[in-house]
Amino acid sequence: MNTTFLTRRAFSSVLSIFILLSISFILFRLLPGDPISLMFRDPRLTQDQLAYLREKFGLDKPLWEQYFIYL
Incomplete structure (x- = not known):
């Protein structure tokens, strides 16, 4: 070949x-919308818990950093 x-x-x-x-x-x-808010629609979750989930999933990082993590 x-x-x-x-x-x-x-x-x-x-x-x-x-x-x-x-x-x-x-x-x-x-x-549209925030992935964390869409995935966890429990009204009992506080804003601190939602912020923790965003941090845990890396959604608090800049978009370029999220892109390289995704790759």
């Missing part, structure tokens, strides 16, 4: 996966 073909094919596959992951991250960030 031609190694150039395999190299191009591998690079194209990695690039495709990177693009798909980036698009899915952007689409999920564009959805």
Whole structure:
């Protein structure tokens, strides 16, 4: 087999996966609402508990940092 073909094919596959992951991250960030508020709709949760969950899931970090964690 031609190694150039395999190299191009591998690079194209990695690039495709990177693009798909980036698009899915952007689409999920564009959805309305806060993920923590949507996942945990219990009215008994306090704001401190919601803040703790945001911190635990990394949603309090800057968007670029969340992106690199996602990758």
